[in-house]
Amino acid sequence: MLKRIEKKVIVKNKQGLHARPAALFVQIANRFDSVIKVLKDDQVVNGKSIMGILMLAAERDSEVILVAEGTDSEEAIVELERLLNSDE
Amino acid sequence: MNEIILKGIPAAPGIVVGKAYIYGREDLLVERHPIIEDQVPLEISRFEDALIQTRQEIIALQKKISQEMGSEHGEIFDAHLLVLEDRMLIEEVISKVKKDKASVDFVFSEVLKRYAGVFSRIEDEYLKERISDINDVGRRILRNLLGRKRKGLADLEDRVIVIAHDLSPSDTATMHKNNVIGFVTDIGGKTSHTAIMAKSLEIPAVVGLEVGTEKIKNEDVVIVDGSSGIVIVSPDPETLKKYEVQEQKNKGVLDNLVALKDLPAQTLDGKLVTLAANIEFPEEVPSVLLHGADGVGLYRTEFFYMNRTDLPTEDEQYDAYKNLAVTFKDKPVIVRTLDLGGDKFISTFNLPKEMSPFMGWRAIRFCIARPDIFKTQLRAILRASAHGNLKIMFPMISGVEELRRAKAILEEAKAELRDRHVPYNATLEVGAMIEVPSAALTSDILAHEVSFFSIGTNDLIQYSLAVDRTNEKIAYLYEPTHPAVIRLIKSVIEAGHKSNIWVGMCGEMSGDPFLAVLLLGLGLDELSMPSVSIPEIKHVIRSVTLAQAKLIADEALTLSTGAEVENFINKKLRDILPGLSGDQA
DSSP states (O other), X not given: OOEEEEEEEEOOOTTOSOHHHHHHHHXXXXXXXXXXXXXXXXXXXXXXXHHHHHHHOOOTTOEEEEEEEXXXXXXXXXXXXXXXXXXX | OOOEEEEOEEEEOOEEEEEEEEEOOOOOOOXXXXXXXXXXXXXXXXXXXXXXXXXXXHHXXXXXXXXXXXXXXXXXXXXXXXXXXXXXXXXXXXXXXXXXXXOHHHHHHHHHHHHHHHHHHSOOHXXXXXXXXXXXXXXXXXXXXXXXXXXXXXXXXXXXEEEESOOOHHHHHHOOTTTEEEEEESSOOTTSHHHHHHHHHTOOEEEOXXXXXXXXXXXXXXXXXXXXXXXXXXXXXXHHHHHHHHHHHHHHHHHHHXXXXXXXXXXXXXXXXXXEEEESSGGGHHHHHHTTOSSEEEEOOGGGGTTOSSOOOHHHHHXXXXXXXXXXXTSOEEEEOOOOBTTXXXXXGOOOOOSSGGGSSOHHHHHHHOHHHHHHHHHHHHHHGGGSOEEEEESSOOSHHHHHHHHHHHHHHHHHHHHTTOOOOTTOEXXXXXXXXXXXXXXXXXXXXXXXXXXOHHHHHHHHTTOOTTOGGGGGGOOTTOHHHHHHHHHHHHHHHHTTOEEEEOSGGGGOHHHHHHHHHHTOSEEEEOGGGHHHHHHHHTTSOXXXXXXXXXXXXXXXXXXXXXXXXXXXXXXXXXXXXXXOO
16 A cells, blocks of 8 residues: 655754765665655655755754655655664 | 965875876866657667766776775765766656757756756755765766766876866876875865875875966976965975975974884983874874874864854764763873954854954953853863863963853853763863963962963963064064063963972974973973974984973073074074974974
């Protein structure tokens, strides 16, 4: 079943969603079949794209919305949220 | 021909003189070629082939670099591979080829330009640096699409100094130390890949020169001073001579470095002197260790507050202080509390412009007025003190009341941590910087309040002699050897020793080999300096006796002018150490 999940998350990574966290985010997102999008302010980007993620320029403590749609959307959101909450 | 002096950002230390080789920007302009519907699949498969070929190239390059220079350098190319495999980029190119009916090379270069444009508008140092990654990969793909090869830096035959607008990681990765003796780029910052590569290849480099490729031509003689960020084009014979001497001297120091690293800074008659390093950024730590420092004598903490609009948090500072404490274990690390003002401004605070900033609302005066900011820093240092041998030093103390007030705020910070049940070193030592003449003259009173003094000579000299060191017209009056200065230093050392506390120095004076003997003779226990100066100062200290140094200092104290003192100690030192080259800095 295709399931769409949306979740508001605060970026906790020390450097924001940059560098290593951004690369990890994309690597994790690419492990899932679901379509993954990330929203910040009025921007929407493909969560499987490093360019997209970097373009968000999401700093530490900024708010993003994760959207996953697909058979494994629940697991995807859990994993991605864990990354954004980590201190890496 | 007149020499041209250009100033950039020092990226990798060392001095080299050589011929310029302009490494031009590659011309990869592509024109729009319309295609017909039937050609679309062909264009897409051309694109896919180019991506595969590029991927193979990058993996091969990454393997080579990892083997030759360590895997952390190879990791740069992980970012390249991510860009190469980026779905958004690939999908956008393919859909544009279909929609616009244009050849893929044109579409690709347009898409790439758009991305670079977006990134360059984002106010973020890290993202700005990523543009060079994107362009580097992009050019590689484009070259493969166009079937071109580039003459790389690996094919150079002469030993040259490379002058470029920018160097990509692919460029620096193929650069060889035998051919490229130094390099200069127009753009880039201290943390760009180029700068990091230069440091680990030990190739002197200056980045962010802005006009390098404009002002320098092929075959020009160029001096690159990667330590100070200065590049001199077509130097005068005197300048050339000066730098050649310096280059030789640096080489000699480097050779001695390994030999001296683990030896103590001890005089021939057994007096041990602590030689510590001045640092500002955590990145300087490897250099501090390499040069054999006995710890950090001055850790400047202003950088936490620079180039940002918010204030650094307690946790953020704690992490940095803790790392340092852990790295240096039982060796002391002296953290100087926030010393803003004078010539160091911080955007966060929006301070009003002052008529005399050096005598204004700065350093400890500012911190006492803003206990919220001050205590955040103090708590961070205290917490980190549980992990190593940290000490705290207050800058710009002008009298005992100020020192007592600062200590009282420190006690408040400790109480707050106790309430939070957070551990800290209860016996953490507190010191005062002596850089205001009123502090120097009342150092006997201040000595009862602290565990050590550190004399900050840059300010002490300018305040005692009433010389603004940034004013060129009166720069000749700025004399470290002025009798007033050495008498003040002497009295601070005596007052400290009378109260059984140690006295150090952390100004530029302490890194000058010619002055080291004088300072030793005056009785200093510690000298803190840029880490590169440590081997030479250690060499000087290991070549004299304390008795000799005392005689020199005693006689210097009887002389009437700064020039007399300078000539006297230079002559004495040349007698003791004829090998000491170069002129006094």
